[in-house]
Amino acid sequence: MDDVMLPLGMGIFGFLLAALLQIHTAQYERLSLQYRQSQDDSRENQLLLTEKNKALIEKQDYEIYTATLRERNRIAREIHDNVGHVLSRSILLLGAARAVNRQTELHPMLDHLDDSLNSAMDSIRSSVHDLHDDSVNLEDTIRGLAHGFTFCPVLIHYDMSLLVPREIKYCLISITKEALSNVMRHSNASQVRITLQEHPALYQLCVEDNGTQIAPGCLKAGSSQSGIGLTNIQDRIRALNGNLQISADSGFRIFITIPKKEDL
Incomplete structure (x- = not known):
């Protein structure tokens, strides 16, 4: 009897032990799965938080930038x-005083005062011009040009930093104006795409349309039929050591790259 009960007891014990191990294994796997999910959720939340912080910093930077531009304009x-206006009135009054002055000993003093006032006026004009140039928002200006272009719809892809050098900013604006004018004069396009991108070593502008009719001579700047538009674009790009490519494979396309200052 004991010989029968002993194997039976061992079998029951083994069965209970296996069941217990299975339960513990299932619990371990469940806990391990929960832990991995928790890690995944933590990484996802961290990525979302990083993206939100980045977006917040970019928004704050843009608000500071636009506030700076507004203050410069003001x-x-x-x-x-x-x-x-005060200097203008002073110059006019000085001119009147010099016209009626009959005392020769005052002539040098009045001449010196005239030079000083005109020099001050030149400095004021230069300062106002510089402040106005620095206060131009490149993205807003490009989007304004696209909004005012009624010939056909304009799609814009803009990826530039806030601090684009003044000379490059005005070059890109002028070229965009000229390119849109060329579309209106020479193309039967139904859509234009403007792409402005900043890369580590250069700035890039691409203006392309889906037109099928290209006026003869438009593919070569400086040709007898291209007019002054593309020639002006080429001159502006050359002044900044940039590169200009023009093609008409699938519509008219102007592609421009300008190296950053450290590469000029």
């Missing part, structure tokens, strides 16, 4: 409207 207007 200062430029204040200088022009107040100091500029």
